Amino acid sequence: MSQTLHFLNEHSLAFPDPHFALSEPNGLLALGGDLSPSRLIEAYANGIFPWYSQDEPIMWWSPDPRAIIPTSDIRVNKTLRKFLKKMDYRITCNYAFEEVISQCADAPFRHEETWIVEDMQVAYHSLHKLGHAHSIEVWQDKQLVGGLYGVAINGFFSGESMFYQAPNASKVALLALSQLLSSHDINFIDCQINNPFLASMGAIEISRDEFIQQKNTAIKTSLPSGVWHPRELYLTT
Template sequence: MLRTFTSLAAQFPPPQAARADGLLCMGGDLRPERLLAAYSRGIFPWYEQGLPILWWSPDPRCVLPLDGFRLPRRSARALRRHPFELTLDAAFNEVIRACAAPRSTGPGTWLSPEMIAAYEKLHVLGFAHSVEAWQDGRLAGGLYGVALGRAFFGESMFHVRAEASRAALAGLVALLRLRGALLLDCQQETPHIMRMGGLLLPRAVFLAQLAHALEPARAFAGRDPHGSDAAAFPWRPWETAYVYSVSKGSWTARS
């Protein structure tokens, strides 16, 4: 019998016990229910190949307020001249592998094959999602993350054409607004995010906002990610499909 979601969440130390650098604990596994239990407590995995799984809860926490998002003027002009076609969950596997690929400024990212496989499982279950930016029929950039309740936890983004990742982020923000989301977690501060309205929150404030974003979803009585009736899982995956109109610059639900 699978351990319940609640018991998995309780296995993590309180986020307030994290070290100054944000490291909270190590070990465990990357099963879908454990990953989602971690996210529900404001904890995420981040480690390099060959190390134990490391779990983090940084203080302060970088978020992108949905009502404070702004594109740099130069980016906005570029996207008006050469808009990208945006899609949702059309190429999740390609996006996460592109995020893991070596960068021009250094080696590959922290995304090991085990991490990729874990998030691909979450995607199949409806909890991990990608936004893709296309140009001339080719994948030009994108991002992926995890959705729980009215919170979205951004994980990574990439681009092979200028402004493609910003286009994907703008599309994600528009989609989250449409869905009534309350929180877009960016985990770590980066110049890229801060230039677009990123905000650093004390951990206690972030956790309070996260609790608020997750609380309405508790009304849903669901099954756990593996389909076991023995495990209580409180959040449903996204069940609505969306399409993006470049001309209108907005998403609409697709029946």
Template sequence: MDKLTADDLIYGYINGIFPMADADGTLYWYAPDPRAIIPLDTYKPSKSLRPVLNRNQFEIRINTSFKEVMKCCSAPRSDDDSVWISDEIINAYTELHYMGLAHSVETYIDNRLVGGLYGVSLGSAFFGESMFNRVDNASKVAFHHLVLILRQQQFTLLDTQFINDNVRRYGAIEIPKADYLRQLKMALRQKVRFTESAPLIKTSQTRE
């Protein structure tokens, strides 16, 4: 396969597949069955997160440091953690970001990036890719604001790909691949925009 491009990513997502890199940088495409999604209408912040949200400890920004968020997400969490976000993947998603189809939600303290997440939006579907945090609760707050944005803009599908303990805490469930593809097809038919609403969150829209 030639170098991964933004067009490759678009084609993959609309067909229910996504890339991950092996340790040597080799790209593979995945289509999990079952597929993990997070129902947008049932998500609720945990009891422990609510005081954090009320304290307004973090400043939230949207799309101001997309590539940096990806690089932070690509760092191994532990000595035995495998890295699947290669430089090729970072470059392709950054290209998609400049096309207005890949987005980051970032958390800051004293103007320092301490957490965030990134993903892809097509139609009314958002494909969550990865998140990171350098301070407790930083990624949880970023995810909470992601859901607020998706709800306000009437997104219908939040794809989280694989089930694990991290996404379970946000209410992730597994559905058969066939059901996922039906939901994806319907979501792609609806035109919505990924944009924050000023009354909810303090953000900046400047792109890198």
């Protein structure tokens, strides 16, 4: 299939086939459109996500290869396992979505310009209110010290970003998410693009075709209605 950069029609939510995405930059599929909940849900349902910086047009991506973490193979090394046994963190789901996304946008370790611009934050707040965007929070002494957020369509969870302000807090959030999904027979977390941190936690790269197959299976998997209700989560160590 030939690679062609597409411009989205503001009067249609349709996206081009992900196989039209460019090889360079890897995965760039389309420009334009908007960040309405309907368009975002359509994008994620097709394995496409927005990623752009301030003063740029909205860019839509479907990279090849794709990074995922198999929930059965998330990596807990000896150091992390020892930490988990003595940690005093509390873990919650959907207690502080807006604070998590704000912290992710301003994470001190992020040296490059953030892609979580104000319009993106507003858009994901809307998705959260509709029950399609969720957060995992890590607390210490009532202070939010780590977390992550992402988009879920049935059993398909696409992670967007994470942050930490205390040792291993983002790892704890990721492990909690993995165990939550695994407990409902969900086999993977979509990580979009790999990086050293994700690789250290067990992320692997698979082809776009294999990812789409797994994504389609996950989307067809219904989860119990209470999975994303605000509540405390507990790790199995």
